[in-house]
Amino acid sequence: MMKHSDCKIASMLKAQKRHISFHTPGHKRAGADVTELSYSDNLFAPTGVIAQAERDIAEILGADASFILTDGSTCGVHAMLAALLKAGCKRIAFPAFTHISVINGCQILGLSPVVIEGKRVAGVPMQPTAEEMKTALSEADALLITSPDYYGNFPPLEEAKEICAALGKPLCIDGAHGSHLHFTKFHAGRFADMWVDGAHKSLPALTQGAVVSANGRFAPLLKQAVGLFRTTSPSYPIMASVEYAVKYPRNEKIELLSRECKTAWGAYENEDWSKILIAFGDKANEAQAFLERRGVYAEFNDGNYLAFYLSPCTRVRELKKLGRLLAKLPRGNADGGEEPSAYACMTRS
Numbered sequence: 001m002m003k004h005s006d007c008k009i010a011s012m013l014k015a016q017k018r019h020i021s022f023h024t025p026g027h028k029r030a031g032a033d034v035t036e037l038s039y040s041d042n043l044f045a046p047t048g049v050i051a052q053a054e055r056d057i058a059e060i061l062g063a064d065a066s067f068i069l070t071d072g073s074t075c076g077v078h079a080m081l082a083a084l085l086k087a088g089c090k091r092i093a094f095p096a097f098t099h100i101s102v103i104n105g106c107q108i109l110g111l112s113p114v115v116i117e118g119k120r121v122a123g124v125p126m127q128p129t130a131e132e133m134k135t136a137l138s139e140a141d142a143l144l145i146t147s148p149d150y151y152g153n154f155p156p157l158e159e160a161k162e163i164c165a166a167l168g169k170p171l172c173i174d175g176a177h178g179s180h181l182h183f184t185k186f187h188a189g190r191f192a193d194m195w196v197d198g199a200h201k202s203l204p205a206l207t208q209g210a211v212v213s214a215n216g217r218f219a220p221l222l223k224q225a226v227g228l229f230r231t232t233s234p235s236y237p238i239m240a241s242v243e244y245a246v247k248y249p250r251n252e253k254i255e256l257l258s259r260e261c262k263t264a265w266g267a268y269e270n271e272d273w274s275k276i277l278i279a280f281g282d283k284a285n286e287a288q289a290f291l292e293r294r295g296v297y298a299e300f301n302d303g304n305y306l307a308f309y310l311s312p313c314t315r316v317r318e319l320k321k322l323g324r325l326l327a328k329l330p331r332g333n334a335d336g337g338e339e340p341s342a343y344a345c346m347t348r349s
């Protein structure tokens with residue numbers, strides 16, 4: 001079992017003595033924010049600490065190859081699409097509520113989207129069914145699904161894997177919101193040929209820290225593809241934080257408490273412990289303002305639900321405080337008809 005204290009990149013940065021910097025970055029403070037020097041390895045062709053960190057990450061995530069990203073999951077999504085193109089896949093099936101990075105990636109690479117329109121239940125976009133994925137794949141060369149989504153819902157992962165395997169078509173998973181799941185049966189790595197773990201969203205990584213991984217024949221293709229989209233000046237603090245985050249231990253206490261809170265608070269029923277959604281209907285803005293006046297900020301307000309995102313670093317007392325405040329708030333009436341605003345800005349619409 002990997003320990004989170006066993007972080008290769010952070011240890012390397014810590015071990016360096018102060019030195020005189022005649023290199024970038026221009027702040028000239030030779031600390032953790034260094035560039036690629038003789039001792040610090042190179043993200044594009046790693047042979048030292050970065051290579052070791054990426055090997056550890058791949059082992060934890062169940063991948064043949066994992067690549068640290070300092071440019072967010074967006075970079076990983078684009079790299080997966082480019083790897084698909086290298087494998088000859090030009091028509092990509094994905095659900096309508098897919099993140100904008102997928103749509104942009106298709107545009108950049110000249111890929112043809114095959115959109116799975118899907119349903120919405122009480123304002124919440126539903127994951128595609130097995131039947132919908134199968135139909136879309138009759139016109140597409142690969143499938144890219146989001147797991148979990150903003151509402152903590154999972155697509156039928158087992159079926160997606162089976163359908164893709166039966167058709168001999170690759171499965172990609174955008175796990176921008178699922179990097180905390182690698183201890184569980186829901187983790188993208190159990191199902192996909194390529195997937196993204198958005199470490200900065202649900203694990204303790206710095207913003208923009210993420211990982212893209214692959215198995216089988218896609219490992220070498222992804223290695224080539226990721227180089228097309230990465231910055232050539234990767235941030236060492238972000239890289240170190242990604243390694244730290246992936247090695248961060250599971251917090252079963254907060255997972256259990258989250259499940260108890262969801263039941264006690266009448267939250268939206270989902271399977272992802274890290275996403276608690278409370279419906280306030282037409283009182284959502286009022287509830288958001290009330291909470292923010294008391295220093296509590298939700299991830300988003302879609303005009304009905306306030307979404308509270310947790311991570312292994314969420315403290316028990318913070319969740320309890322949220323519970324006390326929620327108990328004071330009236331729940332309004334939801335009309336469920338409108339496209340939620342937060343949802344709209346995160347997707348193609």
Ligand SMILES: Cc1ncc(COP(=O)(O)O)c(C=O)c1O
Binds near residue numbers: 075208
């Ligand atoms: C589902 C999904 N995929 C990809 C991304 C892109 O992630 P990043 O902001 O880390 O580039 C996001 C960001 O919100 C997302 O929600």
